[in-house]
Amino acid sequence: MVLLLAVVLIGCAIAVLGRALVSTDGPTGLERSLASLEQMGTPGANELVAEAEPAFADRVLRPLQERALTIGRRITGADKAERIRHRLELAGNPMDWTVDRVVGMKVIAAVALPVIGLAYTQVIGMSLGTSVLVSGGLLLLGFFGPDLYLYNRAEHRSEEIRRTLADAVDLLTISVEAGLGFDAALQQVARNTEGPLAQEFSRVLREMQLGKGRSDALRALSERSNVDDLKVFVGSMVQADAFGISISQVLRVQTAEIRVKRRQHAEAKAQQVPVKIMIPVVICILPCLFAIVMGPAALRIMSSF
Incomplete structure (x- = not known):
C-alpha cells in the first residue's frame, strides 16, 4: 500500500508538471466544436454555448500557472530572468521552453515535491524531523532542478x-x-x-x-x-x-x-581517465578483492581462536 501510494503521488506530480509545460493558448476541442456550431447556425447552438463550462485547464491549471509565474518573478527578479534566457540559448531552447515557463515550473516543482515527500514520509512512519529534512531537500531539488537540467543540456550541446x-x-x-x-x-x-x-x-x-x-x-x-x-x-x-x-x-x-x-582536447580527456578510474576502483573493486582474498584467512583465524 505504501509503495502504491508513493507511485500514485509521483504520477500526480509528474502529470501536474507536464501539464504546466504544455501551452494552453489555443482553443480546446470543445471551443472549436461550439464555434463550428455557431458558424453553421445549428439550432440550439446558443444554448450549448451558454451551458458549456470552461475546461479544466482554464479553470485550474491556467490560474495555477499564472500564480506560480507571479511568485517566480518576484523571487527571481529581472537579472535572473536574463540569465535563464541565456541558459536557454546555450541549451538550444529544449522543448521550446520560455523564461516564463521555466520560472513557473520552478515554483510548481518547489511546492509539489515537498508536499509529496512530506506525505510519503508520514505514511511510512518517519519522524517529523526526518520528514522536514526530506521536504527541504525536495524543495531545493524542485527549485534548482530546471537550472541543473539546462546546465547539463548546455554542456552536452557545447x-x-x-x-x-x-x-x-x-x-x-x-x-x-x-x-x-x-x-x-x-x-x-x-x-x-x-x-x-x-x-x-x-x-x-x-x-x-x-x-x-x-x-x-x-x-x-x-x-x-x-x-x-x-x-x-x-x-x-x-x-x-x-x-x-x-x-x-x-x-x-x-x-x-x-x-x-x-x-589537444582529446589528449587532455585521455589523461584524465586514470584519475577518474581510481574512484570506482578504490570504492567498489578493492573492497571486493580484499573480501575474497582476506576473507577465508580471517575465518580460519577466527575459528582457530
Whole structure:
C-alpha cells in the first residue's frame, strides 16, 4: 500500500508538471466544436454555448500557472530572468521552453515535491524531523532542478559543437574553394550535416534572410554558445568580412587550428581517465578483492581462536 501510494503521488506530480509545460493558448476541442456550431447556425447552438463550462485547464491549471509565474518573478527578479534566457540559448531552447515557463515550473516543482515527500514520509512512519529534512531537500531539488537540467543540456550541446566544428569548417572550406560564396557554403554545411552546429548555421542563414547583416548574425552565433573554438572562428570570419581578407585562406588556417585544438582536447580527456578510474576502483573493486582474498584467512583465524 505504501509503495502504491508513493507511485500514485509521483504520477500526480509528474502529470501536474507536464501539464504546466504544455501551452494552453489555443482553443480546446470543445471551443472549436461550439464555434463550428455557431458558424453553421445549428439550432440550439446558443444554448450549448451558454451551458458549456470552461475546461479544466482554464479553470485550474491556467490560474495555477499564472500564480506560480507571479511568485517566480518576484523571487527571481529581472537579472535572473536574463540569465535563464541565456541558459536557454546555450541549451538550444529544449522543448521550446520560455523564461516564463521555466520560472513557473520552478515554483510548481518547489511546492509539489515537498508536499509529496512530506506525505510519503508520514505514511511510512518517519519522524517529523526526518520528514522536514526530506521536504527541504525536495524543495531545493524542485527549485534548482530546471537550472541543473539546462546546465547539463548546455554542456552536452557545447561538447557536441566542439566535436563537430572541425568537420563542419572542413566542409565549409571545400565549398568556398570550389567556388561557392560564404552564404551558399554555409547553407551547404547546414544542409549536409546534423546536430546543434547545423541548427545554429541554419539560424544564422534565417537571420540574414530577415535582413540582419552577416557580421551581426555571426556575432549572435558566438553569443549563443560558450565554445571557445567557435568564438575564435566567428571572430576571424567577422574580421575577414570587415577588412576584405580572402575567406578561403582564413578558413584554411582556422581548419588547421581547430583540428590541433580538438586533438589537444582529446589528449587532455585521455589523461584524465586514470584519475577518474581510481574512484570506482578504490570504492567498489578493492573492497571486493580484499573480501575474497582476506576473507577465508580471517575465518580460519577466527575459528582457530
